[in-house]
Amino acid sequence: MERQESVYNLIPKNEVKVEKPPRYVSKFNERVKQEKQMNKSSHKTMGPPKAVIPSPEKFLRKYSKGPKPTDKMSTFKEENIKRLAISTRCDNTWMRTQSKKDYVKSNVMDNILSPPRKPQPSYAFTKNGDKQLLENSGLVPKYVNKKDYGQIPEYLEQRNVEERRAQEEYDEYVKERLRQGAMKQLSDEERLSTLQGLKKNLEEMHYQFQCLSIVIDTIPKRNYKERLELQMKQLERDIDLFERHKTIYIANN
Incomplete structure (x- = not known):
């Protein structure tokens, strides 16, 4: 920061003129003006001033923009239709497709000989007789029937082995110290x-x-x-x- 009063302020200073660079002028300026005059000045109203109006005689006709479909019904004749003969009541051709098995009797015999269905065990939990399955109640001893029921888990066996090994190492250490005469039992x-x-x-x-x-x-x-x-x-x-x-x-x- 300059001080307010200084000897150097009495010396006249030369003014430095800053020269600005020339203003940027696009080289497409004239072309843009011409295109604007050509394309936009004529469309200031609703469309170009001289629009081509089609003649009322040239209206859109049927099938003028696509192929005309072929007339198939003209080639179709009634005498070419082959009608199937209706079978009479005396005709026994329909019996050929009928099976000789009597499904009613077979179903009856299957139901008679089939073993009775066992009811699912359930229990009533209200006085009105509301029931639920016994398997979901937790009263069925499921875990007793497991193969590993009553056995010691693997992690407990591993811990017991580690404790046994640690006790053996401690006993060996104590015996070694006793042999050295450091302690007396x-x-x-x-x-x-x-x-x-x-x-x-x-x-x-x-x-x-x-x-x-x-x-x-x-x-x-x-x-x-x-x-x-x-x-x-x-x-x-x-x-x-x-x-x-x-x-x-x-x-x-």
Whole structure:
């Protein structure tokens, strides 16, 4: 942006004249004017001024624009018609096409000898006797008759195999660690004896907790009570752990 007051503004500037390009002129200008004068100026009214009027004697005649059809009825004569002879009542030619089979008797015998139609099993679901098919009610044991009824699905068998494989790998890993001497497995006797000792300690702690005074008005009594509660909770966790898991390992270090 130029400032309002500047020394450079005092220098006179030369005016630059912009020269415009010459105007575009179509080379078909004269031809278009001539065609307009030839084709449109004469049709400014309803049609050209000198129209060719047809003569009233030259009217459209029948079959003038197409071929004339041939007259077939003129060549047709009655004596050329060959009429068929009507058969009399005494004539027995119509009996030749009649079959010797008695369809009425055959249909009667077929219906007599046919087995009776078994009714479809249905059930009534209203007191007025409205019925529905028993098959669509869900009372028919369809799935019991399947071949794979009562069998374990394939995905469950596959999952059982994977769980069995994972358990075997875990057992092998534990055995390998045991061979290395990293852990020691408790026997059943040791586990039961440890469990009995934990229960005995819990009974003693419980007896000490019951022997507390009803009114705990000093800080040492309150601390002693809290310590007994923590020890009892820890013993309950250990007892639950020993009862739920039959295989227990202890680290040597």
